[in-house]
Amino acid sequence: MAGAVGREDGSWPASGVAAPDPTEQAYAALDLGTNNCRLLIARPLADGFRIIDSFSRIVRLGQDLTQTGRLCPQAIERTLSALQVCRDKLDAKQVTRARLIATEACRAAANGADFVDRVSRSTGLQLEIVDRETEAGLATEGCAALADGEAESVLLFDIGGGSSEVIWLARADEGGAGEGSVRDRIRHWTSLRLGVVSLAETFGGRTVTDATFDAMVAFVTDELQDFAELARAEARCARFHLLGTSGTVTTLAGVHLDLPRYDRRRVDGLWLSETEIDRAMNRLRGMPFDARVAHGCIGPDRADLVLAGCAIFEAIRRTFPAERVRIADRGLREGLLMRMMAADGVWRRELQAIRVQ
Numbered sequence: 198m199a200g201a202v203g204r205e206d207g208s209w210p211a212s213g214v215a216a217p218d219p220t221e222q223a224y225a226a227l228d229l230g231t232n233n234c235r236l237l238i239a240r241p242l243a244d245g246f247r248i249i250d251s252f253s254r255i256v257r258l259g260q261d262l263t264q265t266g267r268l269c270p271q272a273i274e275r276t277l278s279a280l281q282v283c284r285d286k287l288d289a290k291q292v293t294r295a296r297l298i299a300t301e302a303c304r305a306a307a308n309g310a311d312f313v314d315r316v317s318r319s320t321g322l323q324l325e326i327v328d329r330e331t332e333a334g335l336a337t338e339g340c341a342a343l344a345d346g347e348a349e350s351v352l353l354f355d356i357g358g359g360s361s362e363v364i365w366l367a368r369a370d371e372g373g374a375g376e377g378s379v380r381d382r383i384r385h386w387t388s389l390r391l392g393v394v395s396l397a398e399t400f401g402g403r404t405v406t407d408a409t410f411d412a413m414v415a416f417v418t419d420e421l422q423d424f425a426e427l428a429r430a431e432a433r434c435a436r437f438h439l440l441g442t443s444g445t446v447t448t449l450a451g452v453h454l455d456l457p458r459y460d461r462r463r464v465d466g467l468w469l470s471e472t473e474i475d476r477a478m479n480r481l482r483g484m485p486f487d488a489r490v491a492h493g494c495i496g497p498d499r500a501d502l503v504l505a506g507c508a509i510f511e512a513i514r515r516t517f518p519a520e521r522v523r524i525a526d527r528g529l530r531e532g533l534l535m536r537m538m539a540a541d542g543v544w545r546r547e548l549q550a551i552r553v554q
Contacts, residue, residue: 222541223249225287225295226533229324231259231302231358231394232502233444234279237530238290241543245553246534250286254279255498259302259359263395268306276312277319284320294541296533299324300332301359301392329388332529333362334380339532340442340525341366341379343466348436350384352428352517355528356443356509358394358502363387363421363513365428366440384431387424391417393445393502396509402501403486410482413508414515421516428517438521439513442528444499445506450524451494453477458493465526465553474514474522478507527553 224246227236235253239246256279260272287295303309303326313324327335336355344351346369353364365385370378400413450464453473469477481503484492489500514522531553538544 223290223292225292226530227297228529229299236283259394267308280320298327333386335529335532338379339528349432349434353440356445357392359392361389385427389420393506396505397502405504414512417509417512439519440523442525446524449477461526467524469522
């Protein structure tokens with residue numbers, strides 16, 4: 198990687214050498230999950246950041262992990278290939294500040310640490326396996342700007358490949374929503390050890406009957422009960438809503454909008470009513486596998502996973518009823534970028550909302 202990669206606290210490893218002006222730097226955030234390898238490279242703006250490059254590839258690092266407890270050789274090779282592309286992009290954009298994290302697949306796999314070592318040897322990238330609390334916090338920081346500021350509380354959720362984070366957010370205090378204050382809004386959180394890959398491998402994903410879908414919903418609902426008990430006493434108001442970030446909810450938004458191809462600009466920040474979600478979910482559930490493969494917002498890499506994601510979303514909706522859901526095409530990577538930029542002092546004041554351009 199070109200230059201030096203800064204530490205999380207914003208310091209620089211080369212003693213006696215002045216750090217470059219953070220407003221001129223390229224920052225990178227990489228999220229290696231159970232299903233996807235995703236990278237964002239950005240430069241700071243006065244009130245947010247501008248994306249200058251990105252990368253996303255379905256790698257299914259967690260393939261067969263539920264059954265074997267290990268990352269399989271084919272998944273490792275697919276992921277190494279994707280990470281080499283990421284390395285090339287970091288070099289091309291002269292990134293000097295980066296944080297590269299791995300989540301549930303590497304946490305859960307017996308050979309997760311060995312895989313991280315191999316990544317370092319093969320690509321020079323230093324992956325960091327983060328714990329569930331860190332993952333939940335980053336997702337919150339990346340999405341919280343989309344929550345209704347007048348709502349007494351909001352339920353935020355991130356449906357992943359191998360884990361799903363659910364966070365109860367209190368209303369923001371007046372006077373700003375910087376990194377620290379966003380974290381202070383978290384009243385309760387949980388990380389369910391299930392996601393679209395693990396659920397589809399357990400119940401099936403290509404052909405999902407009504408009985409299979411109901412069984413998935415019941416399984417996830419049961420897993421949510423301890424968290425639901427914690428949140429039961431929390432204040433709600435007429436503006437209470439869900440805030441979802443994941444391929445599942447963005448796909449549902451794309452189906453609702455009848456998009457021939459996915460368009461982030463039309464999806465990020467979209468509000469959907471209960472009726473609109475029901476309609477989109479029923480359309481998805483009614484599609485045969487081949488139709489999901491051919492759909493411009495789903496495709497062959499996710500056609501056997503999207504209904505498992507819908508089952509997780511449905512369990513969340515039933516456990517925490519709300520009249521509306523806001524869709525976020527942002528999350529963990531944006532949270533990483535915000536933490537690094539805040540640590541470097543690129544913003545002169547706490548921001549009520551981060552602008553992503």
